[in-house]
Amino acid sequence: MALTWETIREGDVLPELKKRPGVTQLVKYAAGSGDFNPLHHDFQFPQAKQLGSIIVHGRFKYAALGELVSNWLGHAGRIRKISCQYRAMDFPDREFVCRGTVTRKWEERGERLVALAIWTESDDGKKTTPGEAIVALRA
Amino acid sequence: MAKEFELTDEMRKAIGSASPPWTYEVTTTSVRAFARGVGYTDPVYFDADAAQRAGYRSLPAPPTYLGTPVFLPGRSHEIFSVPTEGQPIVKHGLKGLLDGGTETEYFADVCAGDTLTVVSRLVNLEVRESKALGAMLITTQKTTYTNQDGEVVAVQTGQAIYY
Numbered sequence: 001m002a003l004t005w006e007t008i009r010e011g012d013v014l015p016e017l018k019k020r021p022g023v024t025q026l027v028k029y030a031a032g033s034g035d036f037n038p039l040h041h042d043f044q045f046p047q048a049k050q051l052g053s054i055i056v057h058g059r060f061k062y063a064a065l066g067e068l069v070s071n072w073l074g075h076a077g078r079i080r081k082i083s084c085q086y087r088a089m090d091f092p093d094r095e096f097v098c099r100g101t102v103t104r105k106w107e108e109r110g111e112r113l114v115a116l117a118i119w120t121e122s123d124d125g126k127k128t129t130p131g132e133a134i135v136a137l138r139a
Numbered sequence: 140m141a142k143e144f145e146l147t148d149e150m151r152k153a154i155g156s157a158s159p160p161w162t163y164e165v166t167t168t169s170v171r172a173f174a175r176g177v178g179y180t181d182p183v184y185f186d187a188d189a190a191q192r193a194g195y196r197s198l199p200a201p202p203t204y205l206g207t208p209v210f211l212p213g214r215s216h217e218i219f220s221v222p223t224e225g226q227p228i229v230k231h232g233l234k235g236l237l238d239g240g241t242e243t244e245y246f247a248d249v250c251a252g253d254t255l256t257v258v259s260r261l262v263n264l265e266v267r268e269s270k271a272l273g274a275m276l277i278t279t280q281k282t283t284y285t286n287q288d289g290e291v292v293a294v295q296t297g298q299a300i301y302y
Contacts, residue, residue: 028176029176032175032177033204034207034208034210035218037218037236047235057238058237059203062203063176063177063202063204065203066177066201066202067179067201067202070181070201071181075194078245078248079202079245080245081245082203082243083240084240084241085239085240086237
């Protein structure tokens with residue numbers, strides 16, 4: 001059944017989305033996004049050598065948070081706004097989990113809106129990419 | 140790692156400057172490539188019939204994807220694919236680069252078949268200290284995406300960190 005504004009409650013938890021991007025996944029993301037920064041695929045790149053590894057694109061994590069919200073919403077509405085901050089790095093072949101909760105629900109100019117807190121959590125429990133989203137429900 | 144960094148008048152002058160418009164394409168291939176790159180399994184981003192059943196004109200751009208800048212050799216950035224001509228330039232000399240944060244506001248659907256005209260504006264420069272990275276320059280860029288019907292479909296604000 002499609003998600004509706006009426007049935008959403010503040011405090012609802014979104015189904016989590018697990019990600020464990022390896023180098024190949026990051027290369028696919030580079031091609032899909034057009035971001036070919038070698039920091040995300042070339043272990044010999046000076047900045048990667050300095051860090052001891054390549055790192056996951058911040059924007060990959062942003063896009064994964066987009067996927068989290070999209071999967072939950074199931075096209076029963078539209079994302080109006082989505083944001084995040086890249087607070088710490090994530091590394092390839094390490095799991096991170098995308099999570100979200102409903103923080104607010106309100107009506108504004110005839111639109112049925114819901115605000116979400118969203119974030120990625122690394123395997124050491126660190127919230128590396130906290131963010132927010134606002135979605136408008138169709139019904 | 141830079142120990143000290145100060146904004147110069149020349150850098151401050153760049154605040155407010157905007158790029159010339161550039162074309163970003165949203166195609167079925169580019170939508171699928173982005174969705175595949177993120178790891179989506181939702182057929183709406185891959186299959187035109189599934190997209191239409193879900194109420195879209197054609198394959199929708201996944202959240203956080205706003206088309207791919209048309210790449211022209213010599214006029215586009217080799218690494219980031221964005222246009223290089225006439226972009227706001229801040230000559231800071233810092234070598235390290237990290238992404239700081241991104242916010243996207245949507246005003247309409249973006250779907251395969253759309254051609255977006257994109258203008259990016261430098262809206263802020265700020266110097267901050269980090270224990271790990273030393274002096275950092277944080278640039279804030281606001282990018283406006285307008286579709287083929289003249290409708291602003293999205294505005295994206297992003298921070299880049301130079302150190």
